[in-house]
Amino acid sequence: MSTGPGADSAPAPNTPDDIRTTALTKPxxxxxxxxxxxxxxxxxxxxxxxxxxxxxxxxxxxxxxxxxxxxxxxxxxxxxxxxxxxxxxxxxxxxxxxxxxxxxxxxxxxxxxxxxxxxxxxxxxxxxxxxxxxxxxxxxxxxxxxxxxxxxxxxxxxxxxxxxxxxxxxxxxxxxxxxxxxxxxxxxxxxxxxxxxxxxxxxxxxxxxxxxxxxxxxxxxxxKVDRAPRGKGQLREGLRYVAGRPDLIWPIVLVGFIGTFGFNFPIWLTAYVNDVFHAGAGTYGLLNTLMAGGSLVGALLAARRGTSRLRLLVGAALLFGLLEITAALAPEFWLFALLLVPIGMFGLTINVTANSSIQLATDPAMRGRVMSLFMMVFMGGTPLGAPLVGWVTDAYGARVGFCAGGAVSALAAVGVGVVLARLGGLRLKIDLRRGRPHVAFVPKEAARVLTTAA
Known part of the structure; x- marks a missing residue:
């Protein structure tokens, strides 16, 4: 049952202004x-x-x-x-x-x-x-x-x-x-x-x-969603569609970096259990359970959230990377284990926010191809990144391997955030006055007005 002409897709954001304000309809x-x-x-x-x-x-x-x-x-x-x-x-x-x-x-x-x-x-x-x-x-x-x-x-x-x-x-x-x-x-x-x-x-x-x-x-x-007719060149058409949409390509790029370098937890956790904490399989199971629990909390919080903005995706990716770096340097087992909970929560936030944002920004006839690219980059990057991450972990230790994965994730978040901010005509505003958001991205025109007023 269709709910009307606009029921199957959100307006496709193509302009910088649209990138700045993209959000999903409130549930x-x-x-x-x-x-x-x-x-x-x-x-x-x-x-x-x-x-x-x-x-x-x-x-x-x-x-x-x-x-x-x-x-x-x-x-x-x-x-x-x-x-x-x-x-x-x-x-x-x-x-x-x-x-x-x-x-x-x-x-x-x-x-x-x-x-x-x-x-x-x-x-x-x-x-x-x-x-x-x-x-x-x-x-x-x-x-x-x-x-x-x-x-x-x-x-x-x-x-x-x-x-x-x-x-x-x-x-x-x-x-x-x-x-x-x-x-x-x-x-x-x-x-x-x-x-x-x-x-x-x-x-x-x-x-x-x-x-x-x-x-x-x-x-x-x-x-009702219209299906794509059979025809030649549909794979290339899907790639061109994504390449021409910065609100799609850059979140996919960010997810690709994080999926390839930031999600190699089987390598890191087994190395920590064996080489750092000198524990057994029960400890490995405990660490996986803590991360899964954090992911479950992140999923339930995401379900309550009414909007899904690209800035949330970038922010979650940055915090995810910084938390991985912090956990890599944690001196005690209890602190390392505790940090896995928010790491799982922010990792899940990245996945949900990117998934839902990309789906609603995509034309229904293209959705299967775009989501296959998303899943290919997110899941398919792991077999490519895992050998490199495993070599770094074996050669330099579990802490260096985990820290390197977090650093790549954080740098990717900063890079993609800067690109999206420039495309959306945004600039960073720092306001130290009491009762104001201290750090925020705002339209460049608004930032100039606020600076002048201050």
């Missing part, structure tokens, strides 16, 4: 406002079940590979096979997502993910599993993700409309982080009690929930 009320929409409730319920299963499989899969090979390199290969398809083919997935009905495409991708989990479960429980089987299922899952990610991202606005998009994106992130808290814990119990195969089985069965939710949706209540 209709409350942290969980999107859940009043039946179709989104079905979607969210299915996702929390399948996300929990996915986290269970991730933990069990890594443990199985380590058990079969005794090699951390083999675990790294498994991770790379999951992410490389998005890096290499992500843009093509966006083209397909723009052409196809997204609900129908999601029915296919979610079913395929369930099949890969069941296949790995059958091999493991029968005692025939070999490491190449795990590699193959990891690659298959990565290939399915190439289509699933842009389709799932772009389908959100069809369920809730533009007014509730930011809230729905935030709740999706809260959903994912909740599963991140539950899934590994359940997987640990299952692996210890009955083996990895049962975790794979439950993951495969968990996809029944999102498939059922998609089938139960009332299609008449979906917001």
């Amino acid at each position: 209709k009320g409350g942290t969980f406002s999107s859940l009043r929409i039946r179709n989104y409730r079905l979607f969210a319920t299915g996702q929390v079940v399948s996300n929990t299963g996915t986290w269970m499989q991730r933990i069990a899969q890594d443990w199985l590979v380590l058990s079969l090979t005794g090699s951390s390199t083999a675990v790294g290969i498994t991770t790379a096979l999951q992410f490389l398809p998005m890096l290499l083919l992500g843009l093509y997935g966006g083209v397909i997502a723009d052409r196809c009905p997204k609900r129908r495409l999601l029915l296919i991708t979610q079913s395929a993910m369930g099949v890969t989990g069941l296949a790995l479960a059958a091999l493991t429980l029968s005692g025939h599993v070999q490491v190449w089987h795990v590699y193959l299922t990891a690659l298959a899952g990565g290939l399915v993700t190439v289509l699933d990610n842009p389709a799932r991202q772009a389908f959100v606005v069809e369920m809730v409309g533009p007014d509730d998009l930011r809230n729905a994106v935030s709740l999706n992130s809260a959903n994912f982080q909740s599963a991140r808290l539950i899934g590994p814990a359940v997987a640990g119990v299952l692996i210890t009690a009955v083996g990895s195969g049962w975790a794979f089985l439950l993951n495969g069965l968990s996809f029944i929930a999102p498939v059922a939710g998609l089938l139960l949706m009332r299609t008449a209540e979906l917001h």
Whole structure:
């Protein structure tokens, strides 16, 4: 059901003035406002079940590979096979997502993910599993993700409309982080009690929930979005579209730097646990839980926030980088662990703000391609940055590696912030008078007037 001619997209900001004032429409009320929409409730319920299963499989899969090979390199290969398809083919997935009905495409991708989990479960429980089987299922899952990610991202606005998009994106992130808290814990119990195969089985069965939710949706209540017709050059068209929109390209650039250099927590946390604090797997699990808890808090706070400005994205990225540097220099374990909570919170804020801002600033016919580029840069950068970050960490120590990642994130935030400020005709205003914002970006004309008045 469409709510009118302007229901499917926000005005596309192309001018510097628009860049200065870009914000999403204020949601209709409350942290969980999107859940009043039946179709989104079905979607969210299915996702929390399948996300929990996915986290269970991730933990069990890594443990199985380590058990079969005794090699951390083999675990790294498994991770790379999951992410490389998005890096290499992500843009093509966006083209397909723009052409196809997204609900129908999601029915296919979610079913395929369930099949890969069941296949790995059958091999493991029968005692025939070999490491190449795990590699193959990891690659298959990565290939399915190439289509699933842009389709799932772009389908959100069809369920809730533009007014509730930011809230729905935030709740999706809260959903994912909740599963991140539950899934590994359940997987640990299952692996210890009955083996990895049962975790794979439950993951495969968990996809029944999102498939059922998609089938139960009332299609008449979906917001109509025009699909891109088949044609040549649509991939290049999508890249040209993003390149000509500074309000899209610069947030994607910022997310790319942070995703490549600032989100390598498995490398840093394992190095800290082993080399700095000389602890065990339980401590590693505790640190991941603290970060996931901070991310969950960040998602819920983002759901309450009524607007999504590019300045919020830049500010969150700067604080994220500075917190990483601070944590890298923390002398005591308790301080390091405590700082992981706000790091998780601001990392999630970056993701939600960039995601929702880019979606609403994009023409509906281009949304799949733009979001595939966003996800390709954010997720696909990790396999590229991880070897470099890992080498720095091995060569110079965990503190230097973590500090370097934070420094790159902070510098990227400053650089992108300066570019956006110049494009938006803004300048930095410092006002030390009591009761005034001490530091703020304001239009250049206003800054000159305020300076003269002072």
